[in-house]
Amino acid sequence: MTQTMAEGLVETGHGGLIAQDWNALTFRVNREAYRSAEVFQAERDRIWNNSWLYLGHETEIPKNHDYKVRTLGGKPLIFVRGGDGVVRAFLNSCPHRGTVVCRDEAGNARNFQCFYHAWTFNSSGKLSALPGDDAYAELDRFKGSMDLRPVAKLDIHEGFVFVSFSPDVPPLLEHLGDAADVLSMAAEQSATGMTTLPGIQRYGVKGNWKLAVENAMDGYHFSPTHNTFVGYLRETGFPVTDDDQYAYDLGNGHSMLVLTGHNGRLGMIWEPRFGEAEKERTRLNREAMAARLGQERADTIGDASRILFVWPNLLFFDLEALTIRQLEPVAPGRTDVRAWQYVPTDEDEDVRAMRLKTMTSFVGPGGLATPDDIEAYEAVQRGIEASKGDARGFNDWSDMSRGMEREAKGEKGRSIDEGAMRSFWRHWDQALGAVPGLKATTYESGC
Ligand code: FES
Numbered sequence: 001m002t003q004t005m006a007e008g009l010v011e012t013g014h015g016g017l018i019a020q021d022w023n024a025l026t027f028r029v030n031r032e033a034y035r036s037a038e039v040f041q042a043e044r045d046r047i048w049n050n051s052w053l054y055l056g057h058e059t060e061i062p063k064n065h066d067y068k069v070r071t072l073g074g075k076p077l078i079f080v081r082g083g084d085g086v087v088r089a090f091l092n093s094c095p096h097r098g099t100v101v102c103r104d105e106a107g108n109a110r111n112f113q114c115f116y117h118a119w120t121f122n123s124s125g126k127l128s129a130l131p132g133d134d135a136y137a138e139l140d141r142f143k144g145s146m147d148l149r150p151v152a153k154l155d156i157h158e159g160f161v162f163v164s165f166s167p168d169v170p171p172l173l174e175h176l177g178d179a180a181d182v183l184s185m186a187a188e189q190s191a192t193g194m195t196t197l198p199g200i201q202r203y204g205v206k207g208n209w210k211l212a213v214e215n216a217m218d219g220y221h222f223s224p225t226h227n228t229f230v231g232y233l234r235e236t237g238f239p240v241t242d243d244d245q246y247a248y249d250l251g252n253g254h255s256m257l258v259l260t261g262h263n264g265r266l267g268m269i270w271e272p273r274f275g276e277a278e279k280e281r282t283r284l285n286r287e288a289m290a291a292r293l294g295q296e297r298a299d300t301i302g303d304a305s306r307i308l309f310v311w312p313n314l315l316f317f318d319l320e321a322l323t324i325r326q327l328e329p330v331a332p333g334r335t336d337v338r339a340w341q342y343v344p345t346d347e348d349e350d351v352r353a354m355r356l357k358t359m360t361s362f363v364g365p366g367g368l369a370t371p372d373d374i375e376a377y378e379a380v381q382r383g384i385e386a387s388k389g390d391a392r393g394f395n396d397w398s399d400m401s402r403g404m405e406r407e408a409k410g411e412k413g414r415s416i417d418e419g420a421m422r423s424f425w426r427h428w429d430q431a432l433g434a435v436p437g438l439k440a441t442t443y444e445s446g447c
């Protein structure tokens with residue numbers, strides 16, 4: 001909806017939960033977006049049931065019959081490599097009466113047997129046996145219709161496996177758009193390929209999933225929130241700057257920060273805390289990359305850190321080391337997070353050890369950054385209760401106006417502006433539309 005207010009043109013979005021004023025150069029988000037059960041349910045229906053979602057990496061299930069169970073958008077799934085080597089994803093729900101078929105977290109199994117009535121499915125999802133099958137008419141036809149139910153769509157880009165519960169989605173590469181090449185840049189970092197390491201970092205956050213997206217796309221918070229880490233970098237002799245760092249709207253809800261001033265990157269940019277031995281290895285690695293990929297591509301991959309958000313549930317950190325992070329909203333104020341380390345397959349043991357130490361020291365759940373970030377978005381979730389139902393002015397609206405003037409002039413967005421958040425919220429608003437039954441203060445009441 002667009003309307004003219006006293007101070008100028010205000011666009012209040014499809015559901016009235018975002019408001020951008022191109023005259024006052026302000027952008028605001030109604031806090032019901034983080035709190036409301038109606039919004040959460042609408043997101044489940046219109047976003048999570050209606051979009052490509054990141055499921056996992058194919059190297060998590062390297063051998064035939066390897067499987068992982070995983071919940072996406074509240075739906076339990078089995079992520080499995082069949083006996084034919086094909087990666088598939090099935091609803092973890094028995095076609096007989098709906099029971100969760102696989103109740104283990106992970107493993108290697110030629111068959112999944114439902115414990116309730118002992119129907120048995122092979123790792124390609126085929127119903128192979130059911131007890132007392134002589135009581136079914138037209139047994140072959142019946143059995144043929146009772147295989148495990150696959151997700152509506154599954155496709156893989158550079159080993160990153162995406163699924164959709166709706167068949168009505170564009171081809172994966174069309175959905176990924178410019179984000180596809182950013183994932184390729186990560187996949188190209190080793191001549192022998194990249195892999196996820198076994199093991200997942202899992203934690204629950206008492207905050208809405210969109211706060212996790214905002215936080216990852218928010219260079220503004222870096223220095224104040226992570227002052228311990230910034231101080232540590234300074235002490236080790238590594239300069240830290242917010243200059244010349246940018247935020248990009250990649251379209252389709254995806255966004256990216258490109259950072260050159262915060263930290264070293266293992267194998268790419270040396271910094272003192274990596275130790276002297278790593279200096280020469282980094283130089284040789286960059287030389288080899290340039291020979292393999294060409295100087296320009298190697299420099300693009302190696303010279304900057306990137307934080308990529310792939311709509312709606314994948315955050316990819318190509319920083320000091322590489323981390324895949326998946327968001328699973330479980331309630332308006334609760335999000336489960338899962339993270340994997342993504343590493344070159346051919347890495348020496350001591351480099352691998354340093355990579356893991358470096359990674360856990362920053363973006364791991366016990367690192368110098370992530371606990372700060374979690375506290376920040378949990379504090380937001382607690383704080384926004386204060387303005388609930390407060391119709392005075394813009395008391396119940398969060399502000400993301402930083403850098404609007406640069407955006408209005410068509411200038412490149414800085415990482416310390418809030419442009420990547422605005423592009424996320426604009427896409428969210430489009431995807432969500434109006435939310436039935438929602439009570440929120442209107443923007444007009446504050447004007
Ligand atoms: Fe699975 Fe009956 S519900 S066999």
Ligand code: FE
Binds near residue numbers: 215225
């Ligand atoms: Fe942070």
